[in-house]
Amino acid sequence: MRIFRNAWLIVDENGIIVKITKSPPNDVEEKITFKHSLIMPGFVNTHTHVPMTILRGLKDDVDLKEWLEKYIFPAEAKLTADDVYWGSLHGIAEMLSSGITTFNDMYYFEERIADAVLKAGVRAMLSRGILDIAGDTEKAIKATREFLDYVKKLWHTKEYSKNHIFFAYGPHAPYTCSKELLMKVREMANDTKFRIHIHLAETKWELTTFKEKHGKTPVEYLDSIGFLGPDVMAAHVVWTTDNDLEILAKRKVKVLHNPTSNLKLASGVARIPEMLKKGITVGLATDGPASNNRLNMFREMLIAALIHKGTKLDPKLMPAKTIVRLATIEGAKVLGLEKYIGSLEPGKFADFVVINLKTPHAIPFHDIYSMLVYTLERDSVEATYVGGKCVWKKDVGPTSYDIWKVCEKVQKIRERILT
Numbered sequence: 001m002r003i004f005r006n007a008w009l010i011v012d013e014n015g016i017i018v019k020i021t022k023s024p025p026n027d028v029e030e031k032i033t034f035k036h037s038l039i040m041p042g043f044v045n046t047h048t049h050v051p052m053t054i055l056r057g058l059k060d061d062v063d064l065k066e067w068l069e070k071y072i073f074p075a076e077a078k079l080t081a082d083d084v085y086w087g088s089l090h091g092i093a094e095m096l097s098s099g100i101t102t103f104n105d106m107y108y109f110e111e112r113i114a115d116a117v118l119k120a121g122v123r124a125m126l127s128r129g130i131l132d133i134a135g136d137t138e139k140a141i142k143a144t145r146e147f148l149d150y151v152k153k154l155w156h157t158k159e160y161s162k163n164h165i166f167f168a169y170g171p172h173a174p175y176t177c178s179k180e181l182l183m184k185v186r187e188m189a190n191d192t193k194f195r196i197h198i199h200l201a202e203t204k205w206e207l208t209t210f211k212e213k214h215g216k217t218p219v220e221y222l223d224s225i226g227f228l229g230p231d232v233m234a235a236h237v238v239w240t241t242d243n244d245l246e247i248l249a250k251r252k253v254k255v256l257h258n259p260t261s262n263l264k265l266a267s268g269v270a271r272i273p274e275m276l277k278k279g280i281t282v283g284l285a286t287d288g289p290a291s292n293n294r295l296n297m298f299r300e301m302l303i304a305a306l307i308h309k310g311t312k313l314d315p316k317l318m319p320a321k322t323i324v325r326l327a328t329i330e331g332a333k334v335l336g337l338e339k340y341i342g343s344l345e346p347g348k349f350a351d352f353v354v355i356n357l358k359t360p361h362a363i364p365f366h367d368i369y370s371m372l373v374y375t376l377e378r379d380s381v382e383a384t385y386v387g388g389k390c391v392w393k394k395d396v397g398p399t400s401y402d403i404w405k406v407c408e409k410v411q412k413i414r415e416r417i418l419t
Contacts, residue, residue, distance in 0.1 A: 001321065001325070003368060004020055004022070006022065007020055007021065007022055008020070008021050008022070008023070008024060008025055009039060009344065009350065009352070010025055010028070011350040011388035012388075014387075015163075015349055015350050015386075015387025015388040015389060016347065016348070016349060016350065016387075016388075017344060017345060017346050017347065017348050017349070017350050018346060019346050020344065020345075020346070034354050034382070035358075036356065036357050036358035037354050037355060037356055037357060037358075037382065038354075038355040038357055038368065039344070039352050039353070039354055039355075040099075040328075040344070040352060040353055040355065040372075041328045041329070041341070041342055041343050041344050041351065041352060041353075042099060042100065042101025042102065042328075042341070042351035042352055042353055042384065042385075042386065043098070043099045043100045043101065043102075043284075043297040043327045043328060043331070043353070044100070044101070044102045044103070044104075044283060044284075044327065044328060044331030044332050044334075044335065044341065044342060045095060045100045045102070045103040045104065045284075045285055045286055045295070045297060045331070046103075046104045046233070046235075046256040046257075046283030046284060046285040046331045046334045046335065047104055047106075047197075047233075047235040047236075047256035047258055047283075047285035047286075047287060048091075048095075048103055048104065048105055048285060048286050048287060048288055048289075048295065049105065049106060049107045049287070049288030049289075049290070050087070050088050050091035050092060050095070050103065050105050050107070050113065050116075050288070050289070050295070051079075051083070051084040051085075051087030051088045051090075051091060051107055051109075051113065052072075052087065052091070052107075052288040052289050052290040052291075053087050053090045053091040053094065053289045053290075053295075053410065054079070054083065054086075054087040054090070054410055054413055054414060054417075055072060055075055055076070055289075055290040056289045056290050056293045057290075057293060058071055058072070058075060058290060059071035059072075060264075060293070062265075063203075063265060063266060063267075064202065064203050064205075064265045064267060064291075065203070065205060067265065067291070072290060075417050075418070076108075078416070078417040079109070079413075079417065080109075081109040081111070081112045082112065083109075083413045083417075084107065084108070084109040084112045084113060085109075085112035085113070085115055085116055086406055086409040086410055086413065087410060087413070088112065088113045088116035088117075089116045089119065089120065089398075089401060089403075089406045090403075090406050090407065090410050091289055091295055092116060092117070092120045092122055092398070093120070093392070093397055093398045093403050093406065094289070094294070094295040094296070095122070095286075095295045095297075096120070096122065096384045096391055096392035096398060097378055097381060097384075097392060097397075098295065098296045098297045098298055098299075098378035098381060099297060099298075099353035099355070099378070099381050099384055100122075100295070100297050100384075101122060101123060101341070101351040101352075101353070101384060101385075101386050101391075102122070102123040102124065102125075102331075102332070102335070102337070102341055102351065103122070103123075103124050103125075104124070104125045104127075104168070104197060104233065104256070104285070104334075104335055105124055105125070105126050105127065106127040106128075106129045106170045106172075106197050107128075107129055108128065108129055108143075110126050110127070110128040110129075110147050110170075111147060111150045113126055114126055114150065114151060114154060114165050117164055117165055118154070118158055118161060118164060118165070119400060119401060120391060120398055120400055120401070121164070121386050121387075121389060121391040121399075121400055122164070122386055122391060123163070123164050123165075123166070123341065123349075123351070123386060124164070124165060124166065125166040125167070125168050125195070125197070125335050125337075126147075126151070126165060126166070126167060126168070127167075127168045127169060127170025127197040128143055128144050128146075128147035128170050129170045129172050130143055130144055130169075130170055130171055130172065130177070130181070130185075131171070131172040131173070131176035131177050131181075132176075132177060132178050132180075132181045133176050133177075133178075135178075137178060137180050137181045137184070140177075140181055141181070141184055141188075144169060144170070144185075144188070147167075148167055148192075148194075151165055151167045160387075163340075163349070163387070166335070166337065167194050168194055168195040168196060168197045168233070169185045169188060169189055169194060169195070169196045169197065170196075170197045170198070171185050171196065171198050172198070172199060173198060173199040173200065173202070173206070174198075174200065174206075174210070174218045174221060174222055175206055175209060175210070175218075179225055182222070182225060182227050183225060183226075183227070185227075186225075186226065186227050189231055193231075194231075195231045195232070195233055195335070195336060196231055196232045196233065197233045197235070198232065198233070198234055198235065199234075199235045199236055200218055200219065200222070200234040200235065200236060200237050201217065201218045201219055201234075201236065201237050201238055201239045201240055201244070202235070202236035202237075202238055202239070202262075202267055203238070203239065203265075203267050203268070204239055204267075204268065206218055206239065207239040217239075217240070217241055217243075217244055218239075219237075219240060219241075219244035219247055219248065220243065220244065220247065223247045223251065228247065228248075228251040228253050229251055229252070229253070230251070230252035230253070230254070231336070232251070232253045232254065233253075233254045233256055233334055233335070234248075234253050234254065234255055234256065235256040235258060235285065235287075236256070236258055236262060236267065236270065237255045237256075237257075237270055237275075238262055238267050238268040238269065238270045239268060240270075240271055245271065245274055245275060245278055245280070246278075248275070248278075248280050249275075249278040249279055249280050252280075252281075253280070254280075254281045254282075254283065254333070254334040255270070255272075255275055255280055255281070255282045255283070255334075256282075256283055256285045256334065257270055257272055257282050257283065257284055257285060257304060257326065258285045258286065258287040259284075259300060259303040259304045259307055260286065260287070260292050260294075260299065260300055260303045261286070261287030261288070261291045261292050262287075263303065263307065264291060264292065264293075265291055269307055269308070269311050272304070272308060272318065273308050273312065273317045273318060276322070281330060281333050281334055282326055282330060282334070283326060283327075283330050283331035283332075283333070283334035283335070284297065284300050284301065284304055284323070284326040284327045284330075284331060285300070285331075286300055296377075296378055297327055297378075298372075298376060298377050298378050299377075299378075300327070301323045301324070301326075301327055301372065301373045302373060302374065304318060304323055304326065305318050305319075305320060305323045305373050305374070319369075320367070320369040320370045320372065320373040320374065321369040323369075323373050324369050324372055324373065328342050328343065329342035329343050330342075349386070349387050350385060350387055350388035351385065351386050351387065352384075352385050353381055353383075353384050353385075354381070354382040354383040354384075354385070355372075355376065355380050355381055355382065356380050356381075356382045357380075359380060361375055361376070362375065362376065362380070381394065382394050
């Protein structure tokens with residue numbers, strides 16, 4: 001959390017940071033100078049469903065259960081693998097525009113999301129969302145294994161893919177997955193050492209259902225079957241008891257905080273300040289673009305900072321510096337990638353955002369953390385770099401594909417699935 005003024009970030013040919021220095025470099029192939037700018041670590045979006053840009057605005061102002069069952073699931077049933085690819089490119093462009101360089105995704109046709117990740121040059125931890133409420137446990141396990149095989153194939157055939165695509169298991173939620181499926185995922189994660197990405201304790205309905213069915217909260221239930229551990233990345237975690245927080249801290253579960261989505265769906269406000277006091281690792285997230293409805297980390301930081309102050313009547317909660325950590329290095333820790341991303345340090349990937357400070361709302365300049373959280377927006381982002389390579393540029397968009405061609409494809413998909 002140190003600030004260097006008038007400094008140089010030296011990056012090697014592999015996109016790795018060599019050093020940060022005040023001395024202008026001489027023995028380099030290329031120099032790029034940004035004046036009146038801030039260079040900071042790329043944001044880490046710890047939970048999303050990126051292709052759902054296709055469904056953005058499909059139905060708003062309803063609760064999660066109605067939103068999913070009446071509107072989202074029927075529309076998703078009409079999506080093809082190619083639809084997911086185009087929706088992913090669309091969503092990735094939006095994330096890059098707000099400085100997100102790594103995201104943690106759960107969806108289906110995840111192979112095509114992996115293809116989009118490599119096309120865009122971003123980084124992502126990808127999970128094939130699985131469930132077995134219809135009793136098809138083996139089918140769910142088979143889908144996960146097939147996706148892992150696909151990722152392994154990319155690692156062997158696509159250059160740099162190991163540095164851009166990371167795998168995690170994706171059981172959807174405790175209420176959509178049987179105990180058998182959850183235990184199988186736990187077994188596979190133990191064997192392979194890949195992480196687990198799951199929705200947990202998102203709504204009051206989920207809490208009530210589990211108490212009636214199991215006599216336990218969702219967190220207590222997962223703990224009772226031996227599912228929880230430091231490799232579990234739990235999204236939302238809104239409806240928790242004091243005992244739940246003790247369990248999460250003891251098991252070192254990682255929490256993915258989705259403040260805007262939770263507010264919009266009226267799911268509630270997660271107890272993030274209490275979690276942080278207990279040493280629970282928390283990362284910031286947008287959730288999917290159909291329930292947010294933006295993939296904008298600046299907006300997420302602002303909402304995360306404000307809701308906890310307002311609901312607890314304490315302006316000292318969730319200070320700006322803490323929020324910036326949640327959006328960067330803490331998010332990297334959630335994904336288990338803190339050795340590679342999340343901060344600008346020698347030996348890490350050169351994933352960074354260039355933010356223009358020569359704008360009226362960035363003047364006068366007092367505190368950079370306050371400015372990032374409470375003042376700036378994504379229109380201040382000049383460029384986004386992944387591995388030292390510019391992957392998004394203001395007034396251009398993604399540097400590896402035509403965003404307007406993608407938008408045209410997405411619009412046609414929307415017209416087809418709603419007819």
